[in-house]
Amino acid sequence: MPIELTEDESSMLAATDRFIEREMKPVIGNYVREHQFPTPVVEAFAKAGFMGVAYDPAFDGGGLGARGAALLAARLAETEPGFAAIFLCNSAPMTVLARFGSDRIKQEWLAPLCRGETLASFGVTEPHGGSDVAQIKTRAREDGNDFVLDGSKVFSTNAGTPPHGVTTVVAVTDPDKGPKGLSTFAVPVGTPGFSIGKPGRKIGWRIAPSCELFFDGCRIPKTAMIGNRGDGLKQILTTLAIGRVLVAATALGLTRKATRLAVGYGSGRKLFGHNILQNQGLSFPLADILTKCYAAELMIQDAAQLVDQERPFKSQTSMVKLFATEMAVEAATLAIQVHGGYGVFEEYDVSGLLGEAKVLTLVEGTSEIQRLVIARDLVEF
Known part of the structure; x- marks a missing residue:
């Protein structure tokens, strides 16, 4: 991890890892195979306070801002990208309430959402x-x-x-x-x-x-x-721009998972007398993915910091969303390729990653929309 974590961020990620090991990993694959919402897992996650990690402690949030939420989304996606999607899609309406709602409406809706009493x-x-x-x-x-x-x-x-x-x-x-x-x-x-x-x-x-x-x-x-x-349009555009940080973080976690599965499988696979990862046709693309992961993580944390500091962030969140989600598609495709024919069988976790990655290029604005947003700033470059 190329960034230095605060004590609160480290504690949050440690709690996330415990939750993943105890609550998610034993059962989440069953829900994925059946295309079912993992109600008991989500309810346990929410009631533990994870849904409110970004928001004001005055409304029962964790106070870790967009940066803390991005760290959480990436960690969840390393295990199951769809679970990170549940988190980021709940975060969008929470962001609307947090940034634009009155104290009354925050008490009515944001606080219970932070406490995990309901979902939005x-x-x-x-x-x-x-x-x-x-x-x-x-x-x-x-x-x-x-x-x-x-x-x-x-x-x-x-x-x-x-x-x-x-x-x-x-x-x-x-x-x-x-x-x-x-x-x-x-x-x-x-x-x-x-x-x-x-x-x-x-x-x-x-x-x-x-x-x-x-x-x-x-x-x-x-x-x-x-x-x-x-103010509806302003609220939509601001919320989508902030949400792109979490989409990018989910893409980063997915890319890490894809790379881990590719290396795990490839390191034990031999063809023509040697390990397939000794083939530069596979090892060099994996090296490129690792390089992009490094860049994506730095970009995500920078964009999240801009959001948390209330500095201009629209172009930066579009850039990181575009970069990270297209990286995820590339990583998922490569991981399947490393697995060869086995990569298309549902028994292998890698088989579902391409679909998961492709969704990320569409939500919170397609890749084409991100390029449009970025291109509007060319005059100021």
Whole structure:
């Protein structure tokens, strides 16, 4: 590890390692094979306080910021990337609440999330919107002291799971104001008019279900609004930019796992009279991956520090997300190649890593979106 950890970070990672050994490793493979949400493992993880590691201790968080959360995500992904996905997808709505919510709404939702009493999902992407989040169509219509929501969302990870208690939803409150007419709301599970579709089976994030959300005359009080009316787009873009640090950290953990599996298998495999890792066709690409891991870890910690210090971070988080997720795809592909024919059989852990890595290049903005964000800064370079 090329960075120096604080005492609190070291303690958190030690606790994470104990949790992984006792709670995750014995059972997580069964959930992955069945594409099932690991309810008891997630509940134990949440109740141990890990979900709140980044947030203000005043709301029962751990106070370790984006850097602490990135360290945690990477460590989880070294064992199971899908579990890290559950953590990072819960972190997105928590970040909205933490950065933009009033103290009242933080006490109502952020504190219980930090304590692990419930789980959250993020309702942003819509069926016809994709990466163009400014084109959100879900409507929040004022009616007395309430707003009435109508519309739908897709790809809401953690929605519909047993611990799921709330979703943060971005909707149009002022249609005549364009992108400045979006606002964000906390909508509790069970609110009349709010329903959740069934999850589909994915090539990655197999234990982190992603569902559609439906709002049909869903009535919520005006006090459910998070932050200021009209700030929805700013909140989305800020939250996605911060979330890219955790996606990159998950990619780093996945890359470490892929490399470990490749070296473990390759070191015991002989062909044509010698170990296959003596072949530069395999050892040199692995050396490149190790080099990229080193760079990615430094980039992640730098970007996380920018977030924690409230310095400009948008381009940097896009850079690290782009670099780390494409590195993960490269590492997963190489690890399968090292395994040869065995690499495509589900009995081998390496077989699922390519799908897990590919998902990371799509969430929180595709690789193309990251390049677009970065390219906008060329003038200032």
